[in-house]
Amino acid sequence: MGSTHHDPPADRPPGGEPRRDLLTRLAALTCGGLATLPPVLAGVWTFLDPLRRKGAAAAFHPVAELEAVPDDGLPRRFPVVSDRTDAWTGFASDPIGAVYLRREKGSETVQALSATCPHAGCFVEVDPQEKCFRCPCHNSRFAIDGGIVPPSPSPRAMDELECRIGPGGEIEVQWQNFYTGIAEKKARS
Amino acid sequence: MSTPTPGPRRGLLGSLADFLDDRTGYRALVHEALYERVPGGARWRYVWGSTLVFAFMTQVITGLVLWSSYSAGAQTAWESVYFIQHEMAGGWLLRGIHHVMAQAMVVLLALHLLQVVIDGAYRAPREVNFWMGLVLMMLVLGMALTGYLLPWDQKGYWATRVATNLAGLVPAIGPSLQQVIVGGPDYGHHTLTRFFALHAGFLPGTLIVMLAIHIALFRKHGLCAKQPFTKPDALFWPDQVLKDAVACLAVMAVVLGVILVPALRAALDGRPIEWGHLGAELGAPADPSEPYAAARPEWYFLFLFQFLKVFEGWGASGEFIGAIVVPGLVMAVMFLMPIVGRWRLGHGFNIAFTFGLLAGAGLLTALAWREDYAARWTDTAALADVQDLLHETDGDEEKIAAALGNDPVKQAAFAARRKQWDGARHSQAFLDAVDTAHADARRAVELAGRPERIPAAGMLDLLRSDAATQGPRIFAQHCAGCHAHVDPSAPGAEAVIAKSSAANLHGFGTAAWARGLLDPALVGGPAYFGNTAHKEGDMVSFVQNDLAGNDSWKPDDVAAVVAALAAEAGFGDGLDEAVVARGRGLVADGDRCGSCHTFHDNGTAAGSAPDLTGWGARDWLVGIITDPTHERFYDGSNDRMPRFGTADEGAQPPLSAKQIALVADWLRGTWYRPAAAQ
Structure with a gap:
């Protein structure tokens, strides 16, 4: 490997607009994050349910x-x-x-x-x-x-x-x- | 997530990243994963595979948390799912996402397959990956099938029994296969533990391995780009990822929409939102002794269910063909697609075959729905003559033909209408079963919320001892042949009462019922003694002659007797105690009711008329149902009422003591009600 992995990707198309690229990345991350949020939140919400439960009073x-x-x-x-x-x-x-x-x-x-x-x-x-x-x-x-x-x-x-x-x-x-x-x-x- | 840049990195994070990269080479991996070339630019048509991976990840996350609260056992599965759905924080949402996403996954599978076939993405060198995809599809369907049983409710239980019985049709190994899957000769604990192990272990474990290979092979061959290209090449990250992410978000939005639409509708209608009833349904607990006419597989298997009906009348070989041979052949054709698709014509065949398959499945699904819901749009009143003719002729074909004047045209018309009538009847049975199942499920949830909670023997045990659930069933089977049980003020009640041949027992024991009994206009009618052997008996003539406006019986006296009777039945709350006491005196009076009826210690001999001591109370009802010929009740003058709790030696009584108590409690309306509803 050496230091070649620091090189820019060879298959990157030349001349991409950096601003548009950044927006695309942000949008992709936002959409992906939003899509994943419901199952994760529902999972955490239910998984922590035991914290709501109290033992019998003395x-x-x-x-x-x-x-x-x-x-x-x-x-x-x-x-x-x-x-x-x-x-x-x-x-x-x-x-x-x-x-x-x-x-x-x-x-x-x-x-x-x-x-x-x-x-x-x-x-x-x-x-x-x-x-x-x-x-x-x-x-x-x-x-x-x-x-x-x-x-x-x-x-x-x-x-x-x-x-x-x-x-x-x-x-x-x-x-x-x-x-x-x-x-x-x-x-x- | 930034693109690797040349030159030394600065800062702690950069050094840490360098440190990790030197030891793991992760940058090359990330690079490999993200900077895949997408020839011709990112496209929406490439999103299906990614949405499937996303759907599977959702199932893994939600499934693991569900697993942490699920208990696989015949007395705990339903109960633990109830607990998740109705009592754990956010459980309804978690289970809802898992349930709806499973269905979304099947749809996405179909779309993915369709796209691969249309684009010819199965052709060399991608044949093996196509086969992997088919195996993955079967794994997903296997998980759908095994997951359906896990709540151990009536729906899942009966639908899955059909599926495992079909497995028994496989030649030679069928019966053994079935026994291994079911975990023994019968459904029970081990059916659940096995299905759970399959659902959460074997199948997803295999799926993850296969999926890894599937994706690795996909990467190895590159994307099968659709020609012609209209845009320059792009990279997987971020161009295609954005489209994939938007598609995943859309899938999740649809899933949440399906779960939350009922809540939205309730909110718009101003009804309270029942969170526990959102998302995945939980039916009544599985009961092998309780028929379930509404047993249907999940909708995406409905076409297979309907397909089996094509072979009705073929016997076991028909089921074998429909459930094993044909699906096997279809799978074989699909496996051969990469080979067949080498030729232009073959590729066309593959596309036509896939579309034909989906269209066929769609058609069968529509047919299944149409059959199940036919009663909703069939005008049964217009088909009343069909029912009448079938009644008159007992369904005898020759008699029907004769009644129709042996006219072939009329006979054909009748046959068509008979089919329609039959369909409506079947559909009504299905719809009724769905209603009963919903009512049972609601009742089970209500009972689970009692302060005593669910007994260790499980909800089914509780439901079997519940008067509200069992009463109507026992009554329908054993009592409704003669007795009506209908609120007299309800629409259509009159016709039902007129058809019955014994008293209407709705509200038996209450003041309203007793008032009707002592009403000269009603006592001889069908709601009381009108259709019985007592129609012209002493009681009817007493009420009609002695009670009808005469000096010795003033309206006040009748009202007092009514109050006394209701008080005997235990429905005396809110009645004036003085009135009740006066009524008791009148009932006991040897010159009035007491001349025929025993009442406490009034000294009237038992046997001439029913003992009114504790009339309508639980013990009295249990007594008369057990043995109406007992001297305490009708003795020798009993009309047709069977002895339900006693029998001649060597014979079994029709009902057990427990069943009689249940029907008595149901008639009296004494059963658990949640505090809010009281």
């Missing part, structure tokens, strides 16, 4: 009877069940997540911890022998009350969820998802 869901959580300080796992919508499908009473509930000896107060690891979102499990929580993905370790046990890859303690005893005596938990990987406990909306 709400209290009945999770278990108080008696189902023995007052031995050990966490028990329960699914959180709620009506939910997935794009076009409506599910009635479908599991949307899981919580650990625990109660100290003689206490009526229940502690609720989200089973989602605050590090990277894996499912935290209970290690019954060492009486602690352990995440199977990156070995984050948490105390039985959800507190962080160093050294742990998780930047914060397990996420505690608001919890109350409902009118029928059942435990209600306010289910929420939180951003993972950051020290601050920040709810996803």
Whole structure:
């Protein structure tokens, strides 16, 4: 190739009017651009549709009877069940997540911890022998009350969820998802 | 985009361009691509290939985004397309462009082919490229065919079934071929996943490779310039590109126009614009148990559909000839065009053949349309005598001949009119099916917008449990043989009611219906008991004699009974409670209604007349449809009404409990309505 590719095209017709040529180019680019715009815009418009969608608002869901959580300080796992919508499908009473509930000896107060690891979102499990929580993905370790046990890859303690005893005596938990990987406990909306 | 200029470039961009060029040689490529010589100057007749590339690029862009929201599965395909069309931002426009551009592409293909044939651009050395073009055409048609099924609506489902059944006619491998395409012995999940893979993977992938070769070969041979030249040579960029770009813009304008014209018309008429209903249509979800008389392929395949009718009466061999042999021969002739076209006469033949083909396809399309829409312009009233004669003679040819006095002239005239009448009837069935399909589709979209959304079992499941959709069908099939269901104030209602042989059930349970029942002028008429065994029964004589202006029954009393009955049916909203209570007392009264009718605990023995407890309510309706001979209803005095929900041992009742509930809900008008319409 060398420098020949800098030469003017050999097959260029001589004597073209530069002004007219420029106008033609501009017109060609404009028409081509305008023709391509509708599919591109429609595509981008639809592709970004997920940004308009919001998750379900945080709400209290009945999770278990108080008696189902023995007052031995050990966490028990329960699914959180709620009506939910997935794009076009409506599910009635479908599991949307899981919580650990625990109660100290003689206490009526229940502690609720989200089973989602605050590090990277894996499912935290209970290690019954060492009486602690352990995440199977990156070995984050948490105390039985959800507190962080160093050294742990998780930047914060397990996420505690608001919890109350409902009118029928059942435990209600306010289910929420939180951003993972950051020290601050920040709810996803 | 500036022309390469000699000398060193300055500035960061220039250096970067030099850097890239040294490593990729892109300038030479761009140069090669843009500075193609166009002998005789740029011309409009050369734009078709470029518009096709543009159309394909549009399909790739819109298709990829559609892909990102589409779910290929029998319970999710319709649902995801619904979601794209009606709920995603700009989804209607995206899908509309994809749908209309697909049709534009077929038109552009025809124009491109026509131009190539007329200009003899298939001649040496361009034969191979012509063949590539034919293969590309088949790929595009394949994508059109596979794309039609993907929304999994009634239209696509039934039309595509015909196409895959035709594939089964291919000798020897047909049945296996069909099973492979369909993804099993029946239509289902794998039909969709396969069609989707074909539509978005195999076919476009092959097309891109073939298109690259097609364009490379086109460049290698240069443009097949049309003689004589009237202008000096020009370059592809920018002269021809401008014409190409204008043509592409025109194509896009037409596509957008087709999508937006209904919106414009709505705006001009002052109607609200229904964005979700613009662009591509979405029919009711595919239902193998629901016949669809309006199944037609997309318009550009309509000529093939109509062509098959030419071979009607030939049996399977006719379909084989029409769907495989003839199209195969046509394709063979087209493949031979470059060879045949070497001679002047052959070239003439090719042009004539192509025009003949397009004219034939156009004619067949027009015929198909004419058949489908004949009822719109046929004066069926003028053909009433044909229907009458066919009725009288049961269609027996000898009897018809005898009725026409065995006069050959009259017989020929009758045969011609009979054909016209037949055509109008078929066309009406098609038009009715289109209307039903539109109504079903609208209803499906309405139901999808419920707060509960679509169940996991899919929209079809929901539609099958919808009283508004199923009620009229069940009624038409099982009830309408005797009962009318027509608003008495509607035009033409009287004739319909007069023809029926049991009560008009429109508005059954409402105050209006009960008022008519207690109207001496109506109770013995065809809208109530007039055409039944109860015509001279106790109820009719009671209403006509005792209720007609007499001291014990004042108009107020009748109104109170009407209110009480409507309240029993659950239509008591807005009625004066005191009036209802007084009416209930009158109904229960052993000297009035209660002398025959049981009403709550009035102690009248069951069986002599229908129990009016909860009259017209859902449970009451379900009960009487299930078994009108039950002592709670007509007992031994039941006229002809079948037991729809019970049967003698070993037999199946005509309707399931679910169907009975659906028809009851439909009669009562209780079904989901969107908030805005309530």
